[in-house]
Amino acid sequence: MDEYVVGGKVLHGHDLELVTGYVHVERGMIVEVEERSTVKPEDCRACGVVIPSLINAHTHLGDSIIKDMPFDTLDKLVRPPDSIKHQALGAVSTEALAQAMRRSLTDAASTGTSLLADFREGGIEGINALKTAQNSLKTVRVIILGRPNDARDYIVEDEIDTILDHAQGLGLSGTNDFNSSIISYITKRAQERGKFVAIHAGEKDASDVDSALALDPDYLIHMTHASKHQIESRIPIIVCPRSNLMTGVGSSFRHPPIAQMLESTIVGLGTDNVMLNSLNMFAEMEFVSKAYLRDDRKVLQMATINNAKILQRDHEVGSIEMGKRADLLIIDDRSNNLCGTRNIISSVVRRARPDDIICST
Ligand SMILES: [Zn+2]
Incomplete structure (x- = not known):
């Protein structure tokens, strides 16, 4: 019509x-x-x-292959390269991965999300699997933030360029997971090409926040344990409080300090790993409002216009x-x-x- x-x-x-x-x-x-x-x-x-429509500014759709994770530490659950998540990703076929991601995209659409930004593991193969999953699915659009395989200690030049050719930018696990000169190099490469740079920071503790800020990324994920001074850097932040609760890093409702963040920068909302949480943004909003912010208008703005601004789509959604x-x-x-x-x-x-x-x- x-x-x-x-x-x-x-x-x-x-x-x-x-x-x-x-x-x-x-x-x-x-x-x-x-x-x-x-x-x-x-x-x-x-x-x-x-x-x-709701916007989900941070997901890991690849995790759709594993659900109902045990309650365990953040490192055992998700840290590359040996966590439960990465072992599962290493063992799955591309076809099964694409099929699982397609089911999740369909779920996101049916729960009110029209746009999401995904951290896509697995190099160019991972990006192509998501494109296959999304193929002909018109109800939800995806911003793909890729990452190279095995870039902890060395890089393959062609791989970075191939990823940047096929994704809207880089979605990196965290500065503690990389050799510092390598992460500087790949983020600079993305920035020179006008691509997104997004990085997890301050999730478990504040040890990787200053090094992430030094890279001047477009936005940071989590900042659960960021200090007031670090928040005042004004780099936009995506928080994922249900994920923080599940991994045990946000067990106090002062972490992440969402009200303080909103005084200094744009703050958006995401559901994070599909293996930890459903993609239902209504559940994320309810949790943030009741546990953290107690300001419903600001929470709805986080899930809509704030996410659009951070993802540089506010001119259209x-x-x-x-x-x-x-x-x-x-x-x-x-x-x-x-x-x-x-x-x-x-x-x-x-x-x-x-x-x-x-x-x-
Ligand atoms: Zn994440």
């Missing part, structure tokens, strides 16, 4: 201002947001609470505004779960579930 209208209670613009009215869509783009005091359901393709893509979720505020809501944003963040979605566009 090329032209359609959705309507009801619309969370409009970056500030998620609540307006009653319609969103007019033509060829996949928002062409008008019309305020009306009443909305007729018969005029709409779908009627309910209209919010921007992340908020409901004329000229942007019509990446919309229409939520049923008359569902058994949401009926009687007195604060739409709080209900969306703290209790809405994927089964409250009437439709996504």
Whole structure:
């Protein structure tokens, strides 16, 4: 359908201002947001609470091959090259990997996500497996951040260039996992080509934060144990609090210091490893609001416009505004779960579930 209208209670613009009215869509783009005091359901393709689709700014889709991990240390679970995760990735066929990632992408779309950024292990083969998984799946788009194989102590020049040819940038495990001259070299190479550089930092402790900041990355993942001074570097941060809880690095709700981060920089949200958490961003938002921030508007902004800004896509997604893509979720505020809501944003963040979605566009 090329032209359609959705309507009801619309969370409009970056500030998620609540307006009653319609969103007019033509060829996949928002062409008008019309305020009306009443909305007729018969005029709409779908009627309910209209919010921007969710963006998941940090995933590891390759982990879709293993689930229900034991409660264990971060290093045993995910640190390259010998963790449970990397052993599983080393043993899986490309076909099985692509199939598992395809199932996860389908799950992300059905739980309200239209765009995600994935740290893709496995060099060019890993990137190609994700492209195979995504092939013809139009409901969710992926920013692929690749990494070279075995770049801890040496690099293969051609491999870096091949990865940068086929991915939107680099997604690196952390500076402690690399020889410092090698990580400097590969990040500089990506930056010279205008590609993303994103790095895990401060997840287990602060020992890799200063070295990550020195690389001047586009954004950092976690910063669970970053100091005030390190946060004030103003480099954008993606936090993944459910992951931190699962790996035991964020067992205090002061880590990551999300409120403090928001005073200094842009902070976004991701679900991290599929083997640790589902890709359900509603679950991530509920957890952040109740355990960390207690500010529902800011939490919804983290999962939408903040993530769009960090991923440099805010010109086209992340908020409901004329000229942007019509990446919309229409939520049923008359569902058994949401009926009687007195604060739409709080209900969306703290209790809405994927089964409250009437439709996504
Ligand atoms: Zn991660």
